Amino acid sequence: MSTPTQHKHRIDLAPWQFEIGGVVLGRGTRIPIGNIEGLGSPAVRAQDVDNPVGDGTHPGQDFYGPRTVRIEAGIKTPGDPTAAADLLARLELAVDDPAARTRPEGRAVLRGRWPGHGIRRMYGRLRRMEATSTANAVNGWIPLDIEFAALLDPRWYADDRSRLTLSLDQAADHKADDRNVEAPLCAPADCGSADPADRPGWITNHGNVSAWPSIRVHGPVVNPRIWNTVTGRVLELNLSLRAGEWVEMETRPGTCWALRNGVTNxxxxxxxxxxxxxxxxxxxRSEIGWSAEDPTGTCRLDVSWRSAYTAL
Incomplete structure (x- = not known):
């Protein structure tokens, strides 16, 4: 199991600032940014097929390709070439990170903040960190060409995780006998009309596109079943967990898995x-419900997610 490369303490960012591998770029830093490309829509992989017997093309599905964010910046430490070289070395270490570079599931993180928005992040690979000239390095100026490729998922995500914890007692009012839920159990408007104290499973994705949760079921429990009341999607596990055991499920694009105690598939x-x-x-707003068998009443469900956005 691999998690994105992160630093122990997250760095706060001001508007017009970005962070890569613990190094902050942008307004008010020693690495000012000249231009950024790739903040619009990702490239489209069109699945069109040429008409073999006439004019035109049969339209197919349009999928997004990687989103590549290119940053033109420069290290600026007037009169201090050593500090400039040290900053360049720190950025090169971000590219060299084996956890993100040498494993197929490895991902780096690009964090940024647009004025009026909170800090958002993107997952991918840092593919280029080039010092495009050293002509003025002696004066502490090194221009940079940086490329970050969001390969599996072009979305931006909230920097802070949202979390929900539910015991079976909290979810008791929302248990469903029908084990083939195919449609929403309540519309979003209906889910929003009740007293929040009566709906402990309410969750909110503040973004403008769907988000991908991480889910952990803690034992003792038998045959846990989890559903979203708005989408009607269900996750059912035909297994039992003893006290102290857990199953973790990851749903984000390209990294879907279900592991018992972090080891067993x-x-x-x-x-x-x-x-x-x-x-x-x-x-x-939507709602998470779950059901299971647990005579002790001590099992619990943990759900965490980051609100998802199309733009920074």
């Missing part, structure tokens, strides 16, 4: 209707 214990790659949190 239990994806085969998911029922056929359980699609990790489709268990997304819609934008706005």
């Amino acid at each position: 239990v994806a085969n214990d998911l029922t056929p209707v359980s699609r990790l790659d489709l268990f997304a949190i819609p934008r706005g």
Whole structure:
């Protein structure tokens, strides 16, 4: 199991600032930014097919390709070439990070802040960190060409995680006997009309596109079943967990898995209707419910997510 490369203490960012590998770039820093490309829509991979017997093309599905963010910046430490070289070395270390570079599931993080927005982040690979000239390095000026490629997922995410913890007692009012939920159990407007104290499973994706949750079920528990009342999507596991054991499920694009105690793959214990790659949190408010067998009443469900956005 791999997690994105992060630093122990997150760095706060002001508007017009970005952070890569612990180094802050942009307004008010020693690495001012001249221009940024790639903040618009990602490139589209069109699946059109030429008409073999006439004019035109049959339109197919349009998928997003990687989003590549290119940053033109420069290290600026007037009269201090040593400080400039040290900053360049720190940026090169971000590229060299083995956890993000040498493993297929490895991801680096690009964080940024647009005026009027909170800090948002993107996951991908740092593909270029080039000092395009050293002509003025002696004066502490090194121009940079930086490329960050969001390969699996072009979305931006909130820097802060949202979290929900539910015991079975809290979810008791929302248990469903129908084990083949296919449609929403309540519309978003209906879910928003009740007293929040009566709906402990409410969750909110503040972004403008669907987000991908991380889910952990803590034992003792038998046959846990989790659903979203708005999307109707369900995750069912045909297994039992002892006290102290857990199952963690990850749904983000390209990294879907289900692990027992962080080691054993239990994806085969998911029922056929359980699609990790489709268990997304819609934008706005929805509700998580769950059911299981636990005579002790001590099991719990943890859900965490980051609100997702199309833009910085």
